[in-house]
Amino acid sequence: MPYDEDRLITAPDDPEAPRRMARMRELGLTSRPDQEFDQFAARLAQITGAPYAMVNFVGDQEQYFAGLYTPSNSATSSALEAAQASAHGSPGRTMALDHGFCPHVVVRRKALVLDDVCDYPRFAGNPVVDKLGIRSYLGAPLIDRTGTALGTVCVIANEPRPWGRAGLETIKSMAAELMTLVQERADQLASANRQRYP
Template identity: 55%
Template sequence: MTYHDSTGHLLLTPADRDAPARVARLRALGLGERTDPELDAFARRVAETTGTPYAGVNLPGAERQFFAGLHHSPGAPASGYPARVLARDHGWCPHVLVRRRALVLEDVRDFARFAGNAVVDEDGARSYLGAPITDRQGVVLGTVCAVDRVPRRWGNEGLVTIKELAAELVERIHRREDTGLR
């Protein structure tokens, strides 16, 4: 699917054909479009682990993104970003969902496909690190991500870190499901 943002940039946000299954699975898990203090704490841990000012646990619906877990470091510029709710074509998590694999962008401006995104132009995001949260049924529930306002050399270490954090979160979600906690 193709979108244009308010500045006329062409954004190539992939179609999310798995959205109905994800929304149903999130609902069954008692997750989705509500904030969750445990997920906020997890997002804070992601930010601390990656050394970034922003981190989130994104559990998108069919039409928009929702950060059920969100962290904005004290002292980080407050420009309206990050926000609990983002349009589907903002940021890079929708690409992680569809790709079903981690995405490492050391400097988003190096990639024409990602450089014209509203979170770059309006909010100053410059680097992104995200991994899918895939449950035991194979449903991609969302993403774990870290964002910085400066280019970052994530390297293989960053990739391994974000994938480990996503796996840890999946284990927590499975424990909640197994114990009936919502």
């Protein structure tokens, strides 16, 4: 496995990236904040009791939080912005592919439950553990009707969390709900285009 600046690169091999990028363009998913996805992330945080929630689309160069919920005036919220700034030059919604666990969920195409990331050597060395203090993760892939994994819905916490079977079922259900929303929006866009260009 390759090394970068004295640390192991933790981004998974992702041969599906070109197909995913093409499918996101077809669905009208862009790298900009989306109010509806922000509201979805806020609801996800409320349902799971997690302090952070995201709707994350994984690109070929970086991951993008189209929906993001963070607690206001939080030291960790500032840490999230600082980590993003160091990787990308300015605070925002992007994160490198070797930061976090969502790229692994997309490649695996399965939900990932990490009650305590430090219990899993494969994930304990991820940069977000030290930079952001992330200790717990729960995420599920967003798989559209063509079978393309587009990204994730996920929640994180700064302390270990016993997500359990209920957490797993909740995150999978929320991923399915979000994909229904994405598909409805894509169908509306296609219908509008057909009316505009008959």
